[in-house]
Amino acid sequence: MEYFTISLLNGTVYGLLLFMVSAGLTLIFGMMGVLNFAHTSFYMLGAYFAYTLQKYISFWPSIILATVLAGGGGIVVERYFLRRVHRYGHAHELLLTFGLSYIIAELIKLFYGNYPTNYRVPESLHFSAFQIFGTDYPVYRLLMGGISLGMFLLVYLLLSRTRVGIVVRSAIYRPRMAEALGHNVPLVFMGVFGVGAALAGLAGAVAGAFYTTNPNMALELGVIVFVVVVVGGLGSLEGAMLASLIIGLSSSFAVGIDLSLVDLFAFFGAGEWAQGLGGLMELKVSSLSATIPFALMLIILLVRPSGLLGEKG
């Protein structure tokens, strides 16, 4: 029970963090069809911006400013880079973002060096929220979850309840028609890309203090955010939320399960036979925690390619 509760809490918070990073990506992906490989670079930029600003201004303002700066970076990328190659097709857009992610990572190394920075949670926020089974639960973890939830609500309401949201959704669904109706679709694209980057930047600014801010943080999240987006359904915010939670929880729980296929077969009385096969059979679930998301992604793609909550496909 103890393990279950703690894993549930941890998995949920980790899932919420994943959502923060992938929310922007799913919007961009759904709308522009761009597999944006530079997306986690904005996550990293957010962390480094916040780290730098924190030396001059206090914690919260620096987080907000870092978010804005990351968003600005996103706008620049869309306006001056992506838009230029848009006419050459998606593959070129994708490869362009790839090149940008190289450049951003190397520039970070140039300016901040190869090592983790000393970006930490401020002392005023470094205390435990409550005790659970004798273990402290850090308040910052709850804070991250809260920010993510708040962000989800805000973006969701923005998209579904406002006029801007309607235009954005129509631009996602039928860009040409929206343009024909007199909406400035390139501006919408730029806006969405900027907001998406800003969301990733916010995630980085908040999570960078809790985890580590280092030049590899973009790489570490690199592929998993695509899993979230695909599993949730391209362009679906709710889907991204659901998928993030599933992946957060599954990786949190898998860690504690030391069972393998051998044990499954042993349950049916064929344990020794399975043991003899070795290889795949002996792999423990706990050592597969990194594999599970990709297996999930594969199954979704084959069974329900539009994703859990996606519409298009």
Next chain:
Amino acid sequence: MLTKMSVFKRSFIVLVLSLSCLLMAATVFAAPLRVAVVETLSGSQASTGLLYRSAVRYGIDKINAQGGWNGGSIQLLEYDNQGGVAGASEKVKAAIADGAQIIFQGASSAVGGQVTEDIRKYNLRNPGKEVLYMNVGAEAMELTGSKAHFHMFRISPNAEIRIGAVIEAMKENGNLGERVYSMNQNYSWGMDVEKTILDKSASLGYEVVGKTLHDVNKIQDFSPYVAKIKAVNANTVITGNWSNDLLLLMKAANDAGLQVRFGTAFLDQPGNLANAGDTALGHFIAHDFSLESTGDEGAAFGEDYKKKMGHYPSYVEPHTVMGIGLLGEALKNVADEDGKMNINKLVLAMEKATYHTPLGEISIRIEDHQVLLPMVVSEVSKDVKYKMDGTDLGYKPIKIMTAEEAAAPVQAATKIVRID
């Protein structure tokens, strides 16, 4: 120093070399000894490779300052293996083709495994043109075990030495407790560490209450693992984790308010203390050099290193410098043969050499070509003279072990075919 050569320049040098070979037929002519460092110098894993490079530069400069070898300076070539095994293999070939006779490599046991095999095969195929592999930090046990060969020296500690030292010192100091958790990365190094923890449990009287091997450098959130440690009520976590895997683990434990001590091998990686801050306080590390405990001699080395390389030596740098010092001693006893280096003779000289370091004597064990070096176990503390990483923390020594005390036995799988 010959660094950063273009391929064109390299081919030009080869041309010049082949011309000079013609000249040499007429007159005996002293060719400089070339050595190469093949490391990951770019990309995501570059940080450790760059440290090895500065340590090797420092060590070779020091030998050259004392006259080099055979009346000439040793030339150091540098190659970027681009982070991979395939790249390393290719760059080792390039280094040999450019005339390098000694290869330095340390970051990553996987790359080390490739380099040692490449050189073993090269020497097998090219008798008389042997090349030496100086393993400055690939610490997997098998490299001095089943994969050991005549032309490889490991001048760094290994899993058994490091982890054995930290456990023993913590036990003596009363910090180990009864219940030990083994948390390690799921690859050769982590497995070696886990094995050492299990092996030592009987003799040192502790119980291994849990062991985990997790994915390397992939985990963002260690709280589920901390939950596991909590569940079995461990007093101490012994871990060989490095870099992010170590930082995130310690932070997650601290955030959960877990009252455990960590015994680590690589806490002194630059940036770690800065990032962990007070979270690191009271944890332990086994390393091969400490500025605190080595008096004037150690301080002089530290200051000199800082003057030349910009920082105090830590993490993988000290043993690399010391090991190259040992190489320097061996070089003094190897005469040239027609102006050239005979690597087989150098290997024999290395086996006999000893070198004085601030911590004590170091030497090579003939049976498996593992260096025997003194170790020091320290506690992260504020009560120190040398503050690291721009924090108010440093490493306070709790026990210094001589090379004999720290040594781990020769592995059963070791079989070095000798060329005498």
Next chain:
Amino acid sequence: MKHSRFLILAAIVLLFALPAILSHSLVNAVNQMLIAALFACAFNLLCGQAGMLSFGHAAYFGIGAFATLHAMGIMGQESLLPTPLLPLAGACVGFLSGLAAGWFSTKRTGVYFSMITLALAELLHTMAPHLRSLFGGEAGLSGMRYPALGLTFGSDIHVYYLTLVWVLGAIGLQYYITLTPYGRLVLALRENSHRLSFLGYNVHHLGTLTFALSAMLTGIAGGLQAISIEASNYAIFDMHLSSEVVLNTYIGGVNVFLGPILGAAVMTFFGNAASDLTRNWLLYKGIIFVLVMMFMPTGIAGLVMMLTANLRKYSALLLWPVLLLSCIATFLLTMGTVFTVEMMQRILSQDYQMLAQMSDGGEWPPVQLFGRQWLPGSLISWGLPVVLFVAGGYFVKLAKNRWRVLQEASSDQSSETDSIHNLGEMTTESEHELNEREKA
């Protein structure tokens, strides 16, 4: 056509003569370039010709490498095949795994196809280190080439010729495939798969077969690498390699058969040479990618084609000022960028910062760069890159003007103008249409 055939023949002869001309380490570099070229070429069968962008081709490269290694014999085991035939193992296993993976992934198109290939590759990548008997864990597997056919295969030269023969053979085979009716169907798969299925062809089977063939050729490339380094490691499955081949292919140009070969060879050489020259080579690589995607959408092959087309259209006499101006501009801008980056790196590095701190508010010590000392505080150190950039920009402008004049002069004579942009659009238009269809 005659011209290009002659050129290719000359290139092949040159490749065979290389070991006599080049130094040992350069022959090794060419060996790597050949393997990368075959990999990119095989990848392009799927990506360029069949229009399916795979994001997990490292999987088949790795599978080919490991299959070859197992056939070679792990650590003293007996070899299953004579050394020169070892890549056959990579080809067979690559084909079979490609058949299986292709059957699943070609059920979907567009982004979904890419994502399935990505998921399959990552699945393999995350599981491989745990499957020790197959992939040897993190330390990988290691074998040894045995003598065969009177050759020792001990020296790099033997390996080079082995690689060369296999690469030429595999590329030749692929070229032959494109000429067959099946090869034409593959192109149709890219252009309009709906029409193809209306015509009665089984699109899924066709896609699967193409995938498998591409995986087979990729497997040969992987096998050649395993032979060359006599080892392999699960890191070969990394996403990094999958993306590398995509980038190389696009830099070379997807729409020309020789494009990816060119791109892979050039980029491999760049990596090989630049990585020893500067720590910042990945930054330059990123800049190259971005620039190529933005200004050279058809890649190197596109550039070459545009040049030859223009050479035919205008006389060389008229064209060379434009070319010269462009070359000067490129050179100046490159120098400016390199200077700035290298200067920044040296000044921001830890050891230099330490020196600067020790100067106690006095002038910062000079930086060694390009065989000269540069003072960070002096005007020259920062004025030079500015001058280079300004001059480069000026030459760009000059080249553009010249080009415009040239076009305007000729537009009277011929109605069709194929400038850089037009050529770019011509080839990418169909691709774009395809993408639009996929989206709908």
